[in-house]
Amino acid sequence: MQVDFCAPGGWVDQLGESIANTRRPIGVIAGLLAAARRAGWTVIHTREGHRRDLSDLNPNKRWRTRGHGLGIGDLGRCGRVLTRGEPGHAIVPELAPHPGEIVVDKPGKGSFHATDLDRILRTRGIRNLVISGVTSDCCVQATMRDAADLGYECLLVSDATAAVETGNHDGSLAILSAHGGRWGAVAAADAVVAAIDPLA
Amino acid sequence: MTLLPPVASRPYPWPFTGTWSMTDTALLCLGVQQDPVRECAAAGMVARLAEFLTRWRSLGGFVLLSRRGYQPAAGLPAPVAWRNGRRAVDRILPAGDPGWQIDPALAADGDEPIVDHSGDNAFIGTDLGFLLERRGIRNLIIAGLRAEGVVHATMREANDRGLECLLLEDGTASDSPEAKATILRITRFGNGLFGVTAPIAAVEAALHAPDAKAIPR
Numbered sequence: 001m002q003v004d005f006c007a008p009g010g011w012v013d014q015l016g017e018s019i020a021n022t023r024r025p026i027g028v029i030a031g032l033l034a035a036a037r038r039a040g041w042t043v044i045h046t047r048e049g050h051r052r053d054l055s056d057l058n059p060n061k062r063w064r065t066r067g068h069g070l071g072i073g074d075l076g077r078c079g080r081v082l083t084r085g086e087p088g089h090a091i092v093p094e095l096a097p098h099p100g101e102i103v104v105d106k107p108g109k110g111s112f113h114a115t116d117l118d119r120i121l122r123t124r125g126i127r128n129l130v131i132s133g134v135t136s137d138c139c140v141q142a143t144m145r146d147a148a149d150l151g152y153e154c155l156l157v158s159d160a161t162a163a164v165e166t167g168n169h170d171g172s173l174a175i176l177s178a179h180g181g182r183w184g185a186v187a188a189a190d191a192v193v194a195a196i197d198p199l200a
Numbered sequence: 201m202t203l204l205p206p207v208a209s210r211p212y213p214w215p216f217t218g219t220w221s222m223t224d225t226a227l228l229c230l231g232v233q234q235d236p237v238r239e240c241a242a243a244g245m246v247a248r249l250a251e252f253l254t255r256w257r258s259l260g261g262f263v264l265l266s267r268r269g270y271q272p273a274a275g276l277p278a279p280v281a282w283r284n285g286r287r288a289v290d291r292i293l294p295a296g297d298p299g300w301q302i303d304p305a306l307a308a309d310g311d312e313p314i315v316d317h318s319g320d321n322a323f324i325g326t327d328l329g330f331l332l333e334r335r336g337i338r339n340l341i342i343a344g345l346r347a348e349g350v351v352h353a354t355m356r357e358a359n360d361r362g363l364e365c366l367l368l369e370d371g372t373a374s375d376s377p378e379a380k381a382t383i384l385r386i387t388r389f390g391n392g393l394f395g396v397t398a399p400i401a402a403v404e405a406a407l408h409a410p411d412a413k414a415i416p417r
Contacts, residue, residue, distance in 0.1 A: 058362030063216045067391040108360030127279075137386045138393060142356045149319030149353070151277025168389060171382030175348045178376065179287050182349070183320075184279070 001029065001095045002047055003078055004088040005134050011081045011088055012164060015068050021162045021169065022134045026094050028160045028189045029132050033095065035196045042124055044102045046111045048139055049082045049089040056107040056114065110142035118150060128153045129184075130192060132160035137168040141176065145183050154184030157192055207366060207406045209398035211388045215339050215364040222261050226337045228358075229253065230266045230322060230344030230351055232306050235299030239289050240345055242373040249343055249371050250305040252400050259407065262335060263312050266328070268350055269293050269300045270318040280319065289375065290349060292318065320353035328354075329361065339364045341403060343371030348379040355387070355394055365395030368403070 004011035006022040013019050036043055050057045054073045065071035065081070072082045079086030084105060090096075097103055106115045121129075129152050133140050140161050144154050156176060163169035177186045204220050206213035214220075229249065237246055253263060270276050272294045276284060284292050293300040295316065308314055315328045322328050332340075340363050344351045351372050358365050367387055374380040387394045 058360075060216045060362065060364050061359075064212075064391045067212070110356060110360050113357065113360040137389065142360075145353045145356070146321055146324065148280065149321050149324050151280060153279040165389065168382070168386050171378070171385065175379050175382060178348075178379065179290055181283065182287075182290065184283075 001026065001045075001092050001133050002049070002082075002088065003090050003092055004082055007078075007092050009077050009088075011070065011076060011078070014070055014076050014078075017164050019164075021164055021166060025132065025134070025160045025162050026092060028157070030094055031193060032130070032132060032157060032160055032189050035193045036130070037098065039196045041196075042102070042126060043098070044104060044117070044120070045091055045095075045097045046104045046106055046117075046133070046139070046143070047084075047089060047091065048106055048109065049084045049086075050107055052080075052083060052085060054083075108142075109139045110146050111139065112143070112146045112150065121152065126152070128155070130155045130157060132157045132189075134161060135163040135169075136161040137163045137165075137172045141172055144176065148183035155192070156184060156186045157189050158186050160189050204406050205409045207396075207398050208402045209366055209396035211392050212396060214366045214396040214398065217364070220339050222259055224336060225339040225341065226262045226264050226332060226335070227253070227256050228264050228266070228322075228340055228342045228344070228354070229306055230342065230354055231268045231346070231349070232265075232303050232344050233267060233269075233293075233299065234301050234303060235291070235293060236345040237303050238299075240373045240375045242345060245345075245371060245373045246303050246305050248400055249368075252343075252368075252371070252404070253306065255404065255407070257309055262337070263309065264315065264328070264331065265302060265306065265308050265312065266315040266317060266322045266344070266350070266354075267295075267300065267302055268317055268320070268322075269295045269297070271295055274318075276318060290346065317350075320350045321357050322350065322354040323357040323361075332363070337363070339366070341366050341368065343368045345373055346379075347372040347374045347383045348376070349374075352383050352387075352394075359394045366403070367395060367397045369397050369399050371400055 078088030104117050111117050201221050315326050317326050384397050
């Protein structure tokens, strides 16, 4: 849920794409986060982005994103696109990590690729993941698929995720919901909050 | 080494470097096993792929096959096993089960490697990444079943690893045409979110292009 994906002036916005879809889940996720924090859950934020020397940026990823006119590592209105330490790389203020919460920085779309996420989860004895964020066709789906393969029990919060393109979002949710939930379950945030916080 | 011209793929001509060769490219044929072939009614796809593999091999191309399944003695992670037991289709089968076998038309040629993976992402818990690195592979042509399962999960990881991927549009299938269409669209989104897609014929055209330049090794 980074500025570059979901906030005015971020990368997606600068590319002339609408950020209406990627902003929509912010309020829902804020509610989920509040409930999870009250219940004492482990909260993990992920940020897609690259080291400042771009040593972890695959050449084809850079080339493809430069095809849009503004590629990863290039200087835009929110600093260098998807580059660690830049304003655009930060999580939107509404969902900013609280002190002590885990932040995983990742160079890929899948959150397990070239990160210590699996190690973090195993160290804490985590078996179940409730997943939210953007985008449903990209980082969210990649992370849920790999988590399922690794043996984590996943629940995707359907109204706490979105994609830039509505068609890609709808198609992704259809795939992830098929066959009784191929990689885990799908539920709306209200149902999750009701289970976390029955008295809320 | 012969440098080959780009493939007429979408959304851009593949690979991004402009040229490729049989030495820096692998053909991944993922999960074309008897059960998914039957469930996806993919006999036509298998026949097309078998023809393509024959030509690919005749040019000295590297083929890597994969099988999804699990060792009965090892089992599956509990959540995966539970979901697997509730599904009527797309089930992860124990190694040795008839439905687990690779379709005979796409059997390994001699000692060609077969990667066994227990989930959809063929990189997880396997030597796939190691095999590709050892051979200096930079480009992947990807085929197999199902489009929204093994194929897409593996292509995502390959892309994160920096491999330049091309998905064969008529070399993959699903029992859900909508799911396959979604995967092709997401793959191409935003100048190639996960790479490109092309029909087998487009790759064949590049393989046999008259302007392919022979470069002495």
